[in-house]
Amino acid sequence: MNWTKGDEEEYWNSSMFKAFTFDDEDDELSQLKESKRAVNSLRDFVDDDDDDELERVSWSGEPVGSISWSIKETAGHSGSTHEGREQLKNRNSFSSYAQLPKPTSTYSLSSFFRGRTRPGSFQSLSDVLSDTPAKSYAPELGRPKGEYRDYSNDWSPSDTVRRLRKGKVCSLERFRSLQDKLQLLEEAVSMHDGNVITAVLIFLKRTLSKEILFRELEERQVALRHLIYFLKEIGDQKLLIDLFRFLDRTEELVLSHYREHLNIQDPEKRKEFLKTCISLPFSAEDSAHIQDHYTLLERQIIIEANDRHLEAAGQTEIFRKHPRKASILNMPLVTTLFYSCFYHYGEAEGTFSSPINLKKTFKIPDKQYVLTALAARAKLRAWHDVDALFTTKNWLGYTKKRAPIGFHRVVEILHKNSAPVQILQEYVSLVEDVDTKLNLATKFKCHDVVIDTCRDLKDRQQLLGYRSKVDKGSAEEEKIDAILSSSQIRWKN
Secondary structure (H helix, E strand, O other): OOOOHHHHHHHHHOOOOOOOOOOHHHOHHHHHHHHHHHHHHHOOOOOHHHHHHOOEEOOOOOEEOEHHHHHHHHHHHHOOOHHHHHHHHOOOOOOOOOOOOOOOOOEEHHHHHHOOOOOOOOOOHHHHHOOOOHHHOOOOOOOOHHHHHHHOOOOOHHHHHHHHHOOOOOOOOOOOOHHHHHHHHHHHHHHOOHHHHHHHHHHHHHHOOHHHHHHHHHOOHHHHHHHHHHHHHHOOHHHHHHHHHHHOOHHHHHHHHHHHHHHOOOHHHHHHHHHHHHOOOOOHHHHHHHHHHHHHHHHHHHHHHHHHHHHHHOOOHHHHHOOOOOOOOOOOHHHHHHHHHHHOOOOOOOOOOOHHHHHHHOOOOHHHHHHHHHHHHHHOOOHHHHHHHHEEEOOOOOEEEOOOOOHHHHHHHHHHOOOOHHHHHHHHOOOOOHHHHHHHHHHOOOHHHHHHHHHHHOOHHHHHHHHOOOOOOOHHHHHHHHHHOOOOOOOOO
16 A cells, blocks of 8 residues: 555554554553552452451551450540540441541551542552553452441341451441340350450440449349449449449449549648548458558658758758659658668658658568668668668677578679678678578679688589689689698598
């Protein structure tokens, strides 16, 4: 066929034809192939038949609909702000998992694989592959028929519980009668899934009066235990106290009431609250604990006010050298004792800040007192106080060192606080067990203790082995040589 030059240009420049270019890989046919390959590759990971089993997950990594996500969302949106409560009130349907307010970053894996998008979410996979409409390149993956039933409100209590267990979206609002709600709860209990039980209880707590809820749960002990645990976790002390009062559980009621002191920040108000708790019907052991708690806080308030004044005045040496790092208020008893041994050691027994006064008031055992006092005085490097702590006199006036915690623990604490070798050697030598004594002496390089112990054991081989560990020409080496050359020692074979 003979074409003129004008015919050829018209042929190639028309919209129906296109000349070959090196950019052919970017044409629509190539894009279609790439898009279809991408979608087909997803089928290796996602099966349409199993799509009903896919979970909704949040960027925190927790499935949307799990009880941990549900509780966090409840606390973050409906439990802490007025706006969250209003949002829950204005909803037309309720789901123990999915209908709670969700973060905007939540996405559905199934929606992501299908290529659907929604306002505020991330682009679908097909949208990422091309700027043109997704359906022009790859058809939408099939949607399971079961998913359409989520919104038809025709699930039975048994079906609803099974779907809740899988973390699926389903409304509980359709269960309006008390009989239906109780049947839903019984199905959840029979499933033996704590998350589902708690989710149903959240729904019942919102839709039933306290009196009816408490009355029905009294006959359902498994659900009752779940509700008590849930209320403790979210800190709903008021409802918890009402529940214990209804159940006539006096001990749990007063303990729950006592726990409210944790929410009182002001020390004086907390002290007054604890004073009211003393008269509550606690057990004998708990009553003693409450009394000690009140007395301790009372002491701490007095000590704190006095020490703050002394520290501000700057005239007390201990506070100048070692400024306080924190307030003593609301600290445990052992911490208070350490503080007293650190800043008020040696004070007269009649003062509230005296360690001896604390020991007697709160009946602190000797071991605990000695251990705490040793740690405090060793930290200050007050070695004279450490020595006096373990020195006792018998009825004849003879002195002897005694340690209720064991001298091996004394040595460990002294070494931790960088005690001099001379002091370490003195206490290592007081360790009764020979093997423990040798191990500690070798570990902390108390040469004289090792040498004397090997001599007393008449162990020539061990003494020869230790000779290689001391410095050449040192006093310790000379001492070992003198012992080895002595003819008065009968060495072991």
